[in-house]
Amino acid sequence: MSNIKQNTLLNPGPVNMSDRVKNRMIREDFCHREKEFSALVKDVNSQIVKIYDGMKNYESVIISSSGTGAVEGMLTSFIHDEKSLIISNGVYGERMERILRVQNKKLEMIQFDWLDPINIKSIKNCLDSDQSIKNLILVHHETTTGRLNELKEVGQLCKDYDLGLYLDGVSSFGAEEIAANEINLKAVSASANKCLHGAPGLAFVVAHKDQWERAPEKTSGVYFDLHQYYAMQKTDGFSPFTQATHLVSAFNEAMLEFNEMGGWKARNNLFRSRAEEINACLDRLGIETLIPKEDYSSVLRSYQLPEGISYEDLHAFMKKNGFVIYQGQGSFKKNIFRISTMGHIKESDITLLCSLFEEFFKNHD
Ligand SMILES: Cc1ncc(COP(=O)(O)O)c(C=O)c1O
Known part of the structure; x- marks a missing residue:
């Protein structure tokens, strides 16, 4: 060596991992279609939704990809024919716009300067002038600048206007508050290798049970069709495609470390x-x-x-x-x-x- x-x-991200997490990766080789591995996948998914108290009605799937893969999976699998409003003040809001545009999904974009906070009143005006908007899409922590966007206020708008909230939590999940049940959260996408200190290459999406039950007749993705993952991970713990098995082991260890730390x-x-x-x-x-x-x-x-x-x-x-x-x-x-x-x-x-x-x-x- x-x-x-x-x-x-x-x-x-990627962040420094502890020796404990790194060593776990070299300890075991798995076949991704064996029960030892599927038990690990199920365990990781059950740990993820316990991170926040308000996620009792939510379920997670893991996917072998970078954080963008989780975001793309979330937008591909849960945003369908209805119109969405993307709130953007940085690179990652703009990336979500690109994902939805290549899928020809209906969207409006409210763009704020990268230096500015999002303006709740302007978002409200947008919603008042276009009642066909059914979802808000937001980056929680806009890593472009380090700004923590106003999740509670956006969540309150979702409550007031009966809208679903889809969140890029790639660089906030595990370190910033996400009170899912107070913000009409439909789904949040995140990464194993940022706040949670797992290895890069593994990501996950947590979604409300009503989202998992709403599988569309036609999907706009194959690898990123998360309903397929859910159907398998929830039952036998397998996934439609080969998972990064060593990274799942590392994530399992990182979650133990995370819980022990508080x-x-x-x-x-x-x-x-x-x-x-x-x-x-x-x-x-x-x-x-x-x-x-x-x-x-x-x-x-x-x-x-x-x-x-x-x-x-x-x-x-x-x-x-x-x-x-x-x-x-x-x-x-x-x-x-x-x-x-x-x-x-x-x-x-x-x-x-x-x-x-x-x-x-x-x-x-
Ligand atoms: C908020 C946010 N979303 C998405 C991403 C994309 O993640 P990745 O580079 O792992 O695809 C990042 C990366 O830093 C991010 O900070």
Whole structure:
């Protein structure tokens, strides 16, 4: 085995996994059509819906894919002929628009500036002027900027207007509150390798039982037709296609670790306290956040690069010292950097990171 030094990953997934989770992957080889493996799949699915108290009427399926696969699966399987309104303020809202457009599904898009919060009044106006809208589609944590979108307020609109809510929870599930029963949540898509610290390549979709019961006559996907997965995972625990068996083992271990640690509230506190420490250090160095501090999720914060400092230089310095930071997307590519605080990392890593920021920015004054 090669002895490669492990970098500390401060990108928003894949995250550093514990040795315990990594070792679980090399412990067992499974045939995906044997009962030992199907028992594992069923166990993982039952653990996922226990993460949040309000998910008693929800069921999960796992799918071997990145987070986008789970989002595509959710939109492919549950959005049919009715019109949906996508609320967007970043890359991932726009990605959901692309998915629905290639499937020729009926949609409206309400687009806010990437720097801005979503505006509930504008969404309300949209709903008042088009009563054919039946669903709202939202990114919970917009990783483009680190903004935690106003899920409760959007959920209240869903209640008031009797709409279904479909959520991209890829970078929030397991670390931010999702009060499913208070927001008319129909389905949420998420990833094993972000807040839950599993291995990359496995994702899942949690949906209300009424969604699983509503299988359409005609599907707009094959690999992403989640009703097929549900029918099998719910009964014999198998899946229509070969699952990434080792990643399911890793996820099972990561869920044990997650529960032992205290669940989503403990993760929220941990990620947030790391983010606060980094933010305080950068603040002392005169580095400003991209959006107001109180608008961030626990998971990721974005910072403005001072004039004359290139992202590439900062990235190279950090990488040389064992830390992987993350670039901005789209128009933010050159002028921000992002720091995610997920993953199995040590408190001493955060202290070291802060001293590296001090060294770098003091030398680039
Ligand atoms: C909110 C959100 N949605 C979707 C994705 C896409 O996930 P993946 O890159 O695993 O396909 C990401 C990735 O960071 C994300 O943060």
